[in-house]
Amino acid sequence: GAGVSQSPSNKVTEKGKDVELRCDPISGHTALYWYRQSLGQGLEFLIYFQGNSAPDKSGLPSDRFSAERTGGSVSTLTIQRTQQEDSAVYLCASSLGQGHTDTQYFGPGTRLTVL
């Protein structure tokens, strides 16, 4: 596609439910990143994929968070047993992956609200 796409754009869920967020990176981009942004805050790194492997999972806030990437393309971020503090905008970015300093291109984000 022309840019990074994410779905859904908005998700409202009840505390304790599981949610799945999807990211479709720019075609040909091998690197994919997940970030979280709370209102008025900077971006919080969650996880990074190079191809299908995740060399850096250090940012995942708890074991309720997991992510996978298949076929070197689409990635899903799953949050189990959601809590109110999980409410934030979840941003996905992709880059060529040829060099670590490649520009990251962001998707529009998924706004998650946990009631």
Added chain:
Amino acid sequence: GQNIDQPTEMTATEGAIVQINCTYQTSGFNGLFWYQQHAGEAPTFLSYNVLDGLEEKGRFSSFLSRSKGYSYLLLKELQMKDSASYLCASMDSNYQLIWGAGTKLIIKP
């Protein structure tokens, strides 16, 4: 620890010049990024500096001093559409971006 500092909010006048400062402390350094983020939208890339000095790109310029752990984004001939948050991010030795909280820039006519 790792830390990025930038002002929370700045106000400037249409047509004027504004400089947004950023200081960083990261474990290692692989470059300094500036992104623009309009309210409710995703961040978009503005600039990347890894060497000391000024990089000019149209109305926007970015400066880096590695010895001082300091960068600034300079916006000239301000337009109303420049009202946005400007995010500073330093890339550490693990090639992970450490993000500042962003500077909200308000442009007044």
